[in-house]
Amino acid sequence: MCESATDAVHPRFFKKREIHVKGFKIALIQLAVGPDKAKNVASAVSEIHKAKDKGAQLVALPECFNSPYGTKYFDEYAEEVPSGATCRALSKAAAEAGVCVVGGTVPERCGDKLYNTCTVWDGSGKLLAQHRKMHLFDIDIPNKITFKESEVLSAGDQITTFEYQGVKIGIGICYDLRFPEMAHLMAKQGCSLLVYPGAFNMTTGPKHWELLARARANDEQLWVALVSPARDPDAGYVAWGHSALVDPWANLVAHLDHRPDTLVADLDLSLVEEVRKQIPIRVQRRTDIYDTIHKK
Numbered sequence: 241m242c243e244s245a246t247d248a249v250h251p252r253f254f255k256k257r258e259i260h261v262k263g264f265k266i267a268l269i270q271l272a273v274g275p276d277k278a279k280n281v282a283s284a285v286s287e288i289h290k291a292k293d294k295g296a297q298l299v300a301l302p303e304c305f306n307s308p309y310g311t312k313y314f315d316e317y318a319e320e321v322p323s324g325a326t327c328r329a330l331s332k333a334a335a336e337a338g339v340c341v342v343g344g345t346v347p348e349r350c351g352d353k354l355y356n357t358c359t360v361w362d363g364s365g366k367l368l369a370q371h372r373k374m375h376l377f378d379i380d381i382p383n384k385i386t387f388k389e390s391e392v393l394s395a396g397d398q399i400t401t402f403e404y405q406g407v408k409i410g411i412g413i414c415y416d417l418r419f420p421e422m423a424h425l426m427a428k429q430g431c432s433l434l435v436y437p438g439a440f441n442m443t444t445g446p447k448h449w450e451l452l453a454r455a456r457a458n459d460e461q462l463w464v465a466l467v468s469p470a471r472d473p474d475a476g477y478v479a480w481g482h483s484a485l486v487d488p489w490a491n492l493v494a495h496l497d498h499r500p501d502t503l504v505a506d507l508d509l510s511l512v513e514e515v516r517k518q519i520p521i522r523v524q525r526r527t528d529i530y531d532t533i534h535k536k
């Protein structure tokens with residue numbers, strides 16, 4: 241059975257709770273990923289524990305952390321969610337470390353379909369959320385990069401948010417970052433943080449990675465975390481790296497370079513309320529006008 245768990249964690253099932261937290265410590269693990277799946281998973285687990293030792297409460301992994309990133313690999317590395325070996329390892333690591341794990345992405349097999357899927361585990365190892373990449377990475381930049389995820393992957397069709405310590409968090413995967421509408425829907429569902437496991441490349445990374453993170457943070461006045469695999473210059477797809485954390489003022493508050501490393505930082509959630517109060521675009525939108533024009 242590999243039904244999407246999204247329904248089970250859909251925001252409408254959350255009871256309203258009055259929990260006031262100022263923030264928490266987040267760790268973004270820029271993992272070195274190679275062809276050995278068991279080794280990739282073991283090193284993710286070991287980094288989760290190290291992040292916990294540094295005080296992290298929420299730990300995030302990169303896109304495609306158990307497999308090289310490439311359409312020719314997805315079928316071979318795919319597993320069912322949540323019964324596959326990678327999910328079981330993440331669930332166990334989250335429970336043993338007692339942290340929330342945003343489990344990067346893995347190629348997910350569901351019947352005859354494959355998805356690029358992020359799973360989220362709470363500190364007791366329970367599956368909190370499952371997001372399937374909604375916008376597939378199909379681009380063609382002549383002489384630079386051509387990629388067509390849709391040759392092998394199916395697209396997700398759900399917005400995914402979950403609650404951690406009273407904070408609503410949204411998940412997007414890599415190319416999803418380019419779509420402001422999706423970030424807007426997650427913000428409308430109450431998110432204060434959006435986490436994007438992603439693997440931009442040597443063409444689009446330097447141009448758009450930080451720009452898009454800051455754009456989404458600025459549009460929606462929330463925290464944005466991007467988690468990339470480390471760069472392997474010998475891989476078929478060379479990731480940009482540069483995992484990054486952007487605050488609700490759109491400041492790049494911390495980032496890594498291209499090497500394997502972990503970014504650990506405190507998230508001050510009071511900044512979300514601060515910027516939203518001081519620049520109140522959320523209540524100034526002229527949807528009355530936009531809607532009229534849109535209908536013409």
Ligand SMILES: NC(=O)CC(=O)C(=O)O
Nearest residue numbers: 377414415439440441444
């Ligand atoms: N790999 C992706 O999904 C997205 C990407 O690299 C880009 O948008 O650029």
